[in-house]
Amino acid sequence: xxxxxxxxxxIATRNxxxxxxxxxxxWELSARQPDQLVVVxxxxxxxxxxxxxxxxxxxxxxxxDCRYLFSRRPSxxxxxNIGVDGLWTDVVAFADDDTMVHPHYLERIMAVFEEDEExxxxxxxxxxxxxxERPRMFVRDFTRPVRRLNARIxxxxxxxxxxxITVPARLYISCFPLWRSYYLWGACMxxxxxxxxxxxxxxxxxAYAFVEDFDLSY
Numbered sequence: 269x270x271x272x273x274x275x276x277x278x279i280a281t282r283n284x285x286x287x288x289x290x291x292x293x294x295w296e297l298s299a300r301q302p303d304q305l306v307v308v309x310x311x312x313x314x315x316x317x318x319x320x321x322x323x324x325x326x327x328x329x330x331x332x333d334c335r336y337l338f339s340r341r342p343s344x345x346x347x348x349n350i351g352v353d354g355l356w357t358d359v360v361a362f363a364d365d366d367t368m369v370h371p372h373y374l375e376r377i378m379a380v381f382e383e384d385e386e387x388x389x390x391x392x393x394x395x396x397x398x399x400x401e402r403p404r405m406f407v408r409d410f411t412r413p414v415r416r417l418n419a420r421i422x423x424x425x426x427x428x429x430x431x432x433i434t435v436p437a438r439l440y441i442s443c444f445p446l447w448r449s450y451y452l453w454g455a456c457m458x459x460x461x462x463x464x465x466x467x468x469x470x471x472x473x474x475a476y477a478f479v480e481d482f483d484l485s486y
Contacts, residue, residue, distance in 0.1 A: 273358040273382050275374065276304035276461070278351030280344050281365035285316040288365040289324060295363075296328045300375040302361060304333040306351045310342035344454065345469035345480040352464050360464055361394075362481075364455045369394070377458050390463050391485070394456035454481035 277295065281288050288307070295302070305325065309317040321336035335354055339347045352360055359381055361374060373394055380392045452459075464484070473480045 276357035277302040280347035308347040391459040451485040
């Protein structure tokens with residue numbers, strides 16, 4: 269029987285108040301609501317984003333633990349680390365402030381984590397609503413030592429896993445189809461929170477910090 273896990277949504281934003289509101293309204297339609305929301309803002313005028321979280325968000329996410337955090341330095345890598353530090357959930361769902369998700373996005377993502385009772389799956393890649401619903405799965409063998417630049421990471425789509433990677437057979441039944449990929453991208457990537465707290469985003473990557481998501485995945 270699948271274990272029920274908690275999930276926290278972390279959104280990094282900067283100078284896009286109206287876009288952020290639209291994205292949050294899409295999350296409101298989610299069949300499975302996050303257990304926690306953390307918005308990390310690096311806007312030039314932080315008052316606008318703070319107003320969204322303090323005024324608009326409670327009406328969208330009723331009864332959910334919602335937090336507004338401010339980053340003095342604009343950096344998607346730094347902002348995501350700040351967001352993770354504020355989480356208490358089992359899983360972290362990262363999203364951009366313009367990520368528009370399908371209503372069953374989070375439900376399907378969490379099904380993979382919850383069916384994986386052995387904790388072999390480190391992360392799952394979601395896809396924006398405009399690209400469909402098919403999830404991608406990131407698999408790391410937690411029974412082996414992991415070095416940041418030499419981690420064994422594999423994704424699959426009805427293919428055998430490489431030697432040393434064992435995934436419960438029930439995932440093939442309940443969570444497929446899954447695609448192969450060697451990285452997860454930031455707009456809709458999801459990890460076990462403990463993993464990201466141990467292997468953090470590289471804060472040397474400033475501002476937009478292009479490929480900071482690929483760096484963390486590898």
